[in-house]
Amino acid sequence: MLILLPPSEGKQPASNGSPFNPDELQFPELNPHRHELLDALAEVSGAEDALAVLGVGKSLVSEVTRNIELHTEPAAAAHTVYTGVLFEALGYERLDAAARARADSSILVISALWGAVGFADRIPAYRLSMSVKLPGIGKLASWWKPKLAPVLQERAGDSLVVDCRSSTYAAAWVPPAANTVSVSVFQLRGGVRKVVSHFAKHTRGELASHLLTRGTAVTTPEELLAAARERWEAELVPGTARKAHQLNIILPEDHAFRAVGN
Template identity: 85%
Template sequence: MVLILLPPSEGKQPAGHGAPFDADSLQFPELNASRQQLLTVLSAVSGADDALEVLGVGKSLVAAVTRNIDLHTEPAAAAHTVYTGVLFEALGYDRLDEAARKRADSSILVISALWGAVGFADRIPAYRLSMSVKLPEIGKLASWWKPRLTPVLNARAGDGLVVDCRSSTYAAAWAPPAENTVSVAVFQLRSGKLKVVSHFAKHTRGELASHLLTRGADVKSPEELLAAAHERWKAELIPGTARKAHQLNIILPEDHAFKAVGN
């Protein structure tokens, strides 16, 4: 089955109630020692006077940072409910049928600054930590995670197709095998010229993930991914190299409007 890589959202929805997370129930239990190390460091950082500065957030996020202090006791919920924002709203897990939800749970991985990688059904608490942060004793998180994630996620990816919808910040934490990986970029025609879509690229990537989950037939190659994208969008495939992944460019028309999710 295709592996779909997503970045986490900056904003997260805390679980209203429920049991705390259980590390042994998360995917990739071999990462648990690293996760525990980060939880300990993050707790100490979040309780310090300079927490906001170290974590790179503003005063409006004091409550989210305070929650970091004892994530072992915070209520946990499935990752697909904790992560919010443009991409996850466009993917619309709640709008998927049961079969598509099962595919999402088995094929989507969210690359996380705290957890390394989690599945959509993994139960986690809301937390505040970006992959761009540099933590005491840890250093730059992307660099710290890369040697830990690479053997684990390479084994998970195998020789299957990887559809990479991550931002560059999170892509730095693991580079999947280039020959089997397709990164997703979004462009829009403006005055007859192709322009890169920035923020709302997340929306289109979420729609692509939803399309792959709901269309039924799995995609097993970059060419099949291009054909699947053509079912909804104009698109092109830029072939990769031995070291660089293929790139799927979704091209939106000049009159494209990003509509509210569900419309």
């Protein structure tokens, strides 16, 4: 099983420690592309129009400034750098040792800067979205797509791919439809299903945690549906030759967040 996650836009910088080592990241064949982006990002982040190019506000000046020296910034495991609703709901720090090992081996975060990183890969905090168009590079999702395809296709093989990415990051790599399930989340409102965003991130994080902790691995879309139904109302929309299967999780009208850790 391979679980694909989007990164959080906000990152938690490491307070100390050594810089990242590109040779220790998963997919070292992507390192030439990573170095190209690191250089391009550093140049953009030092320019007068950095905030406009990167699509961020003045409150994030310090994060943009950090982009200039990422080679020397302290690094930490990706699961501590990425924060936000999805990652809080997944709760890596609350997993037992066996579930953490499964997370390290099965989760890939699709990243605008790194292409793809594993949960245990050491990276610095950075500010760059897949929707950004960098000078000399272009739109990052399009730039990464041909570079990620052969690498991630080999990694996925015939495994079930559980795709929890947002559309922005899903555009950077399209896994094989036959063994891929995208995860959508709806909530009932007045008896009608409505697409949700905040709850969707939280629920995808909970689904990832559930898959890591339940003990029995899922290997098919049907087994994924059965696993989801252990926690939620869910349905599976079969895929086609070109379109992945879709797991729909339907939250009740009175759904509310559970406190983290409960």
